[in-house]
Amino acid sequence: MTGNDSRTSLQRSFVRRTVVVSVVLALVALAALGKLAYIQLFQGGTVAQAATASRTVPHTLKAQRGKIVDTNGLVLAQSLERYTIIADPQAAAAYLPDSCISKSTGKDTCGCKTKSTGDCGAAGVAHLLAPILQMNPMELGGKLSVPGRYAVLAKDVTPEAKRAIGKLGLAGVISCELSSQRTYPRGDLMGAILGGLDAEGNGVNGIEQMENKRLTGKDGYEVYQQGRQGQQIPGTQTKSQEPVNGADVKLTIDQDVQWYVKKALDDARDKYHADWAVAVVQEVGTSRILALADTDDYRAGSDEAKIHPSKAVSQTFEPGSIGKTISVSGMLQEGVHKIDDRFTVPDHITVDRQQYKDSTNHKPEQWTLAGIVQNSSNVGMVMAGDGYPDQKRYEYLTKFGIGQKSGLGLPGESQGLLSQPGNWDRRTRNTVLFGQGYATNALQLTNAIATIGNKGVHQPQTIILGEDGEGQDRKPSRVVDAKVAAEVMNSMESVAEKYEKTAKVEGYRVAAKTGTAEVSDGSGGLGGIISDWSGILPADNPRFVVTVVVKNPHNGAGVYGGLVAGPIFAQIGEFLMQKYQVPVSPQRTDAIPVEW
Incomplete structure (x- = not known):
């Protein structure tokens, strides 16, 4: 084969390949055009919808x-x-x-x-x-x-x-x-x-x-x-x-009152070197909580505030002698006694081989039932309890709200501890008469005293106001007659007069009860002390109940509720009287005799 034949053969081969490639490319182009035409004619709407859907997104x-x-x-x-x-x-x-x-x-x-x-x-x-x-x-x-x-x-x-x-x-x-x-x-x-x-x-x-x-x-x-x-x-x-x-959500809490109560508690904790202190301020007629404070310093929104409930709802304690008001109310309502019944009260007594003592030694005293309340005599309460059945003792504690949740619904609230009378031993059946043998919290104790101030009618407490400005789910119940409540109030006013040097609210009559109770010290013994005070003011026209509870105070003058919690109550009471511009009280003229 000559050189010219070789070149001619290569040229023909190149032309054939070019033609093949061109045909292939033409077919591909034709297929693409066909596919495009098909899409445009038959699938255009679907593709457009898919494209739109891919761009369409929900946003919260x-x-x-x-x-x-x-x-x-x-x-x-x-x-x-x-x-x-x-x-x-x-x-x-x-x-x-x-x-x-x-x-x-x-x-x-x-x-x-x-x-x-x-x-x-x-x-x-x-x-x-x-x-x-x-x-x-x-x-x-x-x-x-x-x-x-x-x-x-x-x-x-x-x-x-x-x-x-x-x-x-x-x-x-x-x-x-x-x-x-x-x-x-x-x-x-x-x-x-x-x-x-x-x-x-x-x-x-x-x-x-x-x-x-x-x-x-x-x-x-x-x-x-x-x-x-x-x-x-x-x-x-x-x-x-x-x-x-x-x-x-609108609360019944008044920020000004809350601030003042919190400050009073913090100052008292520092003054008495106490473990903690709590206080509740409640309106008598409405049972609205105006202040619910303790000495913890958790800031709202913090991890501590999310895991620790307020001590005002979670801490339980034996109320001590404040519980005597409940027992006397039950005795009067059941006709077991009259408020001016006479007793000769020694400083100690033995019943069912159980000995009970008053907080101080004294000669036999001639006290009325009102005098037993004023002088906070444990022995007098045991004596007065003769003829007051265990079941009634339990019933009135329950009616006054002891051992029952407040109904506020706050997380962490404890309902306390009140066992059935069938489970009481020979000692407990009598200690419940003077505020020992059961546990309560500050909210329950406050509402029990508010029931006395509210003429014997118990109302569920509230901390949330409804849309109409009124408390929710309110179902009041009468616990004792108005006459009984007035007589217990009268004896409580005699208590407050006894502590005028430490817990007086200048210009206003006060009805109160003190309490002091030995409680667990955490090591199995009764080395702890609860000092408390719950009072109604003004006593002549009840507006507020203030309860103060202090755990393990160290006070050189003593650890009794009237000496520790009483002054804190008076400080808070003076603020309330000024803030709400409450008229001063008339002079007391109807005191029930406390001695005979």
Whole structure:
């Protein structure tokens, strides 16, 4: 074969291959055109719908949690509008500032992709955001440089900062998600009473937990199409539902009273070097709680406030001689005694081989039943208890609320301990007459005394006000006749007069009962002391009951309730009389004789 034949053969081979390739490419192009035509003619709507669906996304509109306010409308807890700042690191890496984009060609004029510059990419975004978020630009740049398309840059950002970010032109790079921040303007005042929230925004402990359903709102939503960089495409919203914010909760607590009571307790704890102290202030006629305080210093919203209930509802103790008011009320109501019945009372007595003593040694005293209450005689109560059946002793303790939950619903509340009379031993059946052998809390004790001040009618306590401003689920019950309640009040007023040097409220008559009880010291012995006082004022026109309880006071003058808790009561009582401008009391003229 010659050279010309060889070249001719190669040329023919090349032409054949070219023709084959051309035919193949033509067929591919024809198939593509056919597929395109098919899609346009038969699947165009479906594909368009799929594309639209891929761009259409739902976005949650967060509901705000309701406020908690005091009886005067002062805010105790509220949720503030806040935002979480979200970044798309991939979009941040490709960020070009407007000044680097050519208006005619749209190209990078700063060389961001070929040289390092602080104006471009993640560093440029960080440079813009850092002053607004008050963060270090390098730290912010690190958060923007992680892999993926989602990174949280900051939480609890204010609306002002959010608006400033919106002016930076970072749509598609930075987004702001609505959230909220729970704040407690006076969180140091009612830490455990208010409680806090968990990571999901649900109430934990206190009012936040008790009223969680009412406080929690219902989230809304909106559905719209978004662009490639995550920005909303105007005019594409298809569905929306506005969020419904949670309802506000109004307490019966008066912030001013709560603050004063808390301060009085803290001062007393320091003065007496006590383990703790609690106090309750309650309106007599309505059973509304105006103050519920203790000496714990948990701040609302803190971890401590979420796990520790208030001692005012959780701590139980033997009330000591305050319990005598309940026993005497039952005796009078059942006709076992009259308030002026006469007794000759020694300082000790033995019944069923059990010895009972008064707190001080004394000669046999000629006291009426009112005098036994005034002088807080354990021996006198045992003597008066003759003919007062065990079942009645139990029934009246129960009717007055001992061993029963208050009904407030606060988490951590203890209902105390009151065993059935069939389980009482020979000693317990008599110690219950003078406030030992059972355990109560400050709320129960306060309402028992309020029942006496309320002419013998027991009302469930309330700390939450309904929408109409009235307490909820109120079912009052008569425990003793009004005459019986008045006679017990009269004897309690004689008690208060005995302690005028330490617990007088100048210008006002007081009806009160003191208590002192040995309690467990934690090591199995009775080395602990409870000193308490519960009083009604004014005695001539009952408005308030104040109960003060102090654990393990160290007082040089003594540990008795009238010497420790009484002065705290008087301090709180003076404040209440001034704050509510209560008229001064007339002089007492109807005292029942305490001696014969």
